[in-house]
Amino acid sequence: MISGTFTLASQSATGTASSAAGTASRARASGTAAEPLLFGPENGIVRRLETLVHEPQPAFNPLVFCGSSGTGKTSLAMLLVDLRAQHLQTTNVFRTTGADFARAASHALETDSVAEYRSRMGRADIVLIDELQRLANRAAPLEELQNRLDGWLRRGSLVVVTMKTLPVETAGLSPGVISRLSAGLCVPLLPPEQATRAALLAHYAEREQLTLSTDARERLVQRTNSTPAFLTAASLRHALLQLAHLSSTNKRPIDEALVDELLADHLPDEKATLRQIVTTVAKHFEISLSALKGDCRQRNLVMARGVVVHLARQLTSASFATIGELLGKRDHTTILHSARKIVELIDLDPELRQHVEHLRQQLTATEVHR
Structure with a gap:
């Protein structure tokens, strides 16, 4: 390894050679944080964070990761949340996005179910909010987030956030939310040198x-x-x-x-690549595009959508939100769950694994000759 670079990995990504090999194969299929992450000296502060999540009470809370697309902020946030959950031996983790938080908060206010909504979130030992900047200019959800942050921090729950820019530089956030996020540790992530x-x-x-x-x-x-x-x-x-x-x-x-x-x-346009993945998977499994993007939960359709998600994560740099938009405007959380579930299926089903490898080879061949 080149001097100055270092890796972070969850416990499931280390250990015996056989378990490490299994984790590597699952990570290749999913593109999720199960794969060890490599950072260079330009992001040297990240090295300190692995010990921080093992502290009884993290010295810095919230943790806010900022950076442009491709800097690895979401993968890093997911990995640190996994490390914290392993350390606490808890599954009580609340994961959401800025857009999903806004929708859920608005729905709770409209349906008079705020108490139930707050109770469900308030019990979390660890909180992950991805792309928080999507809450910008949403007054009621921002006020709700400010109150939830106060509750989580009083409880000692670790809050991990990702954003495009630093809180103080993000237009449309309320002063209360900015002050609470800035009181923790804000880490600007840089593209790899x-x-x-x-x-x-x-x-x-x-x-x-x-x-x-x-x-x-x-x-x-x-x-x-x-x-x-x-x-x-x-x-x-x-x-x-x-x-x-x-x-x-x-x-x-x-x-x-x-x-x-x-x-x-040059590399193909990413949107064109995503559309090609959807079309190729639909044709391979002999299902219509409308069914693939629709609401039906038949097993074969759910499986095919999962294949689209993990191929998109493997072959493109598209975010979960972008993939969800293409798959019938599904939300970030649904796509994230699909990415994790398909890894388990691929690991257990050799026939599905062969389908996936065939599709991967077909898609890379298509892109090269386009």
């Missing part, structure tokens, strides 16, 4: 058992005015899968020339 991208690339190449020439590695992680760089972990992983397909199909080594061919074509 070149040395960290090199470490990420080495990690993914080893995991996929791929050999890249030195020139190919340098070409993939460099940043120049004339060459697009793969600046996030997700984009590097995606590029490596495409290179693996090109190498296998054309029986060529992964060298600088092959990387240049990929760079010349």
Whole structure:
């Protein structure tokens, strides 16, 4: 590993070789926080957080992670929540998003069920609110969040939040919410620098058992005015899968020339890629697009939606919210649950695992030749 980089992992991602291998395969399928996360010196403060979640009462609360798309803030938040839950040996975790919190709070107010709503949330030992900035300019939900934050912090519950920007820089938040979030630890996450991208690339190449020439590695992680760089972990992983397909199909080594061919074509538009995943999965399982995006809970449809979710997380950098929007405007929490459930099914069902691998190969081939 390159000097200065370090990893964070849940207990389930460490241990014996066999359990680690199982975790790695599940992480590849889901793209969830079960996979160890690698950070570079540009995000060195993250190293301190692993010990913080093991303290009886965290020294900093709330924990607020800020950063642009692809910096890993949601994956880091999920991992720290998992670590805290393992330490406390609790399953009493409340996970939501800013948009879902706003909808639930508004519904509780409209249906006169505020007491039940507050009781359900108030018992949580750990709270995760992803994309909190989506609460901006929502006066009633923001007031409710301020009250819930007071309750959680009095109770000693760890609150973990992700946002695009620092609370004080996020337009539309109330002063009360800003002050409570800012009283904890706000951690701006930066995109990986070149040395960290090199470490990420080495990690993914080893995991996929791929050999890249030195020139190919340098070409993939460099940043120049004339060459697009793969600046996030997700984009590097995606590029490596495409290179693996090109190498296998054309029986060529992964060298600088092959990387240049990929760079010349650029990566496909993400929305187009997501639509291609949905269409390909529907055709493979012989179901209509309307059924796949609809409300029916038949087992085969639920399974197919799960396959779409984990392929989207594996092959693109799309967020849970973006995937949910494409799958019939499903909310972030539903997609997150689907991502976790499909991992269990893939792990238990060899036939489903074969379907998934076939679809992955088909989709990477389609993207390379588009």
